Amino acid sequence: MCGLLALLTARGDAPEFTDAVGRSLQCMYHRGPDAAGTWNDGDAVFGFNRLAIIDIEHSHQPLRWGPADNPERYALTFNGEIYNYVELREELQAAGYAFNTEGDGEPIVVGYHHWGANVVEHLRGMFAFVIWDTETRTMFAARDQFGIKPLFYATTDKGTVFASEKKSILEMADELGLGLGLDRRAIEHYVDLQYVPEPESLHEEIRRVESGCTVTIKPGGKVHSDRYFEPHFDSQPVPKGKEQDLYDRIARALEGSVEKHMRADVTVGSFLSGGIDSTAIAALAKRHNPNLLTFTTGFEREGYSEVDVAAESAEAIGVEHIVKIVSPEEYADAIPKIMWYLDDPVADPSLVPLFFVAQEARKHVKVVLSGEGADELFGGYTIYKEPLSLAPFEKLPSALNKGLNRLSRVLPDGMKGKSLLERGTTPMEDRYYGNARSFNFDQLQRVLPWAKREWDHREVTAPIYAASTDMDPVARMQNLDLFTWMRGDILVKADKMNMANSLELRVPFLDKEVFEVAQTIPFDQKIANGTTKYALRKAMEQIVPPHVLHRKKLGFPVPMRHWLAGDELFGWAQDTIRESLTDDIFAKDQVLEMLKEHRDGVSDHSRRLWTVLAFMVWHGIFVEHRIDPQIEHKDYPVEL
Template identity: 85%
Template sequence: MCGLCGLLAAKHNAEDFVEAVEKALPCMRHRGPDAAGTWHDADAAFGFNRLSIIDIEHSHQPLRWGPAENPERYAMTFNGEIYNYIELREQLKKEGYSFNTEGDGEPIVVGFHHWGEDVVNHLRGMFAIVIWDTETKTMFAARDQFGIKPLYYATTAAGTVFASEMKCILEMAEALGLELNLDKRAIEHYVDLQYVPEPESLHAHIRRVESGSTVTLHPGEDVVAKRYFRPTFPVQQVPKGKEQDLFDRITRALEDSVEKHMRADVTVGSFLSGGIDSTAIAALAKRHNPNLLTFTTGFEREGYSEVDVAAESAAAIGVEHIVKIVSPEEYADAVPRIMWYLDNPVADPSLVPLYFVAQEARKHVKVVLSGEGADELFGGYTIYKEPLSLAPFEKLPSPLRRGLGRLSKVLPDGMKGKSLLERGSMDMEERYYGNARSFNFDQLHRVMPWAKREWDHREVTAPIYAESEGMDPVARMQHLDLFTWMRGDILVKADKMNMANSLELRVPFLDKEVFKVAETIPYDLKIAHSTTKYALRKALENIVPPHVLHRRKLGFPVPMRHWLAGEELYGWAQQTIQESQTENIFNKKAVLEMLKEHRDGVSDHSRRLWTVISFMIWHGIFVEKRIDPKIEQRDYPVRL
């Protein structure tokens, strides 16, 4: 788990950019405070910040390796962890290869030499990789299947730069001749969805390598991208009476995944909320670390805390538990700092408590496990049950369904049945846009008069839906969430908030072997018996304490609706809007009216307000350069 920065020069003058790489590294020192290094030849320049987790004394990067006839053929930087590195090392040794380290990075580059680009299909873990082949003059880059680790890039006449954080590319912009114009299409996508969808960033000329994709390029040429991971959800019908066999396969896959995710030369802890996902991970982790520490966070406002349930879970599974309580004042003070760490805004209020619980955990451990991905893989969102309630509408003729849709529009807001008629009249591609849409178009146009209908969420979701044609309706929603909400929000906040505190987060549910089982679960075993994640819950019956087994996941709920309407955050929000220099993007008068409506109880605008305010703070830091995020460079012990 580290931070990488790499440049492929267009004119065989990489040495001219070494100083720019060196100057960019400190802005992501939080990703790797234990060591830093650079390397270059005539074509490529690499920089690296290391968080030492495995083979601490060795495995430094940029890493050089090559066969006997050219022992320094490859240069590699790699961010992440490969959990099957021991098995890969043994497999490659049998093929005649030798190794210089005991780390998880070297098997990647040896595997690349042996398998070529197909190495990504042999890796079990989270990764962003950049490899330079000095012999073929080819640069290869890749991200893991789910997009757990980030990788940004930008191309100019000077060359192409890759980095774990967008800030590194911004630091190198002048040296690269990179224009830093904002992308208005990406801004609209962000405000519509609460996150910037891949491969976009808010800067027009900075993009991201997409999850489950590889890219290759040669000096002076364009990036060529290729997707290697395409989930198919190949459902295998489970014969009646054989359901337990499926549940047992899920249990074994999770047990194996957690065991592999515990591999480290430092202490591993676990986050623990009040839900089934994190509780399952912590319970399984304790089998491998009897002294496991768990961590959670909560708020001072009663009714908005998972603290009590998490404490009960910790007692039930027998682990030591540490709690961090966050006040509204701490919350507001941390937001600019968090926006700086994010690179692009994500309008998810749970970012802030995640930042604080990671900060607390880093005092005790260097690695934590968490439960991200269970909902997307096993059917955990309540909305996944919608196809059952809307099934009668699917049997109606299209003209009748459209008529019901017109009827729903004339019914009063809040009237029972209005939403059901409205959603039942639409096809899935129209009604389901993922977990995060905060504005409809009329609301969007109110605060962003220049918004275009052709840039709305369907521009993002339509191609993903096209790939899921033929899947069952729940699988189609899962497929959409894998490529939108999960990689745009869930995994961005997981990576950025933990790396902000030099803490490695590992997510055992998002494991390729777990996914192989999860994608075969039949529709009726995902949402059976009026619950979600039914098959997973059955698989965890002997692992998770009864008080959480059938409890829905809440994560770290935030009392944002109350805070924005009350003395906690109303004045802060008002001042943030007034001082923001975003008149060319937002109708600030309309935003202030929305804030007042929220305070007066006219409408709950909390999600919409937080989306706009988050952008305004981001803009104040990265564009106006008016807001100081107050970043502190902290030193941590190499071992914990």
């Protein structure tokens, strides 16, 4: 788990950029405080910050490897973990290749020499990496199947740069001649969805390599992208009486994944909330580490904490448990720092307590496991039950359906049945765009007067829906969330908040072998008996304590609604809006009016307000340079 930077120059002047690369690494010190280094030849320069987890004494990067006739043909810089690296090394050694380290990075570059671009099909793990071939003068880069690890890039007439964090590219803007204009389309997508969807970033000239994609580029050329992983939920009916076979397959796959994710030369802990996902991971991890430490966080406000449930779970599975309580003051003070770490804003209030629990965990361990991805793979969001409740509408004649839809739109807001009628007569492609449903278009135009309908969420979701027409309704929603909410929100906050604290987060649910089982689960094994993730719950009956097994999903409860209406955050929010130099983006008078309506109880605008406030803080840091995020930049020697 580290921070990488790779620059392919267009004019063969890589040595001239070495100092700039070394300086830009400082922005990612938090991703790899254990070691740093740069390497260059005529066309390429690599930089790397290392968080040493496996083969600590060796496996330094940028890593050089090559066959016997050209032993330094390739250079690799790699962020992530390959959990089947032992098996890959054995397979490649049997094919006649020699290794110089015991780490998990070298099998990538040896595999690239052996399989070419298809090496990604052999990797089980989370990764973003760049390989430079000094012989063919070709740069090859890739991201893991689900997008667990980030990879930004930008191209100018001076070259193309890849980096784990956007801020390192921004740091090199002058040397690269990189424009720093904001992308209006990406801004609208952010406000609409609460995150910036891939491959966009809020800066026009900086993009992201998408999850499950590889890219190739030659000096002076353009980035060519190929998708190697297209998730598909191919639901398969379970014969009556054979349900337990499915549950056993799920349990075996997850246990095997956790076992692989425990591979490390440092101590591995686990996050633990009040839900089934993290509890299942912690319980399985305990089998491989009897002294497992678990961590959770909560708030001072009663009713907004899963601390008690997590403590009960920790006692039931027999692990030592550590709790971090976050106060409103800590929350507000950390926001600028967190927006700096994020690179682009994510309007999810739960990322703040995640930052604090990661900070606490880093005092004790260097790696933690967590339960991200279970909801998307196994059907865990409450909204996934909606196709059942709306099924009767599918039987209505088309003309009647359209008429009822028109009627629903003229009914008064808040009228009983209005929402059900409107959603039931609206096609899924128009009504569901992931878990980020804060603004309708009228509300969006209230705060973004320049918003365009052709730039709304459908621009992001339409291609994903078009590829899922053969899936059942829940599978279509899961597939959408895999490409939107999960990689735009869930995995961004997981990576950035943990790496901000030099803590490696591993997510055993997001494993290729777990997905191979999850993608086959039929509709009636995801949503059944009034609950979600039914098959997963059945698979975990002998692993997860009973008080958690059928507990209703709560997400991560943050008292944002109360704080923005009360003394805790109202004043801070008001000052943030007034001081922000975003008058050309937001209708600030309307945002202030929404804040007043929220305080007065007219309407709950908490998520909408938080979306705008997060952007304003981000803008104050990266555009206005008015807000100091109070980051302690560490200086360290860079070995050339």
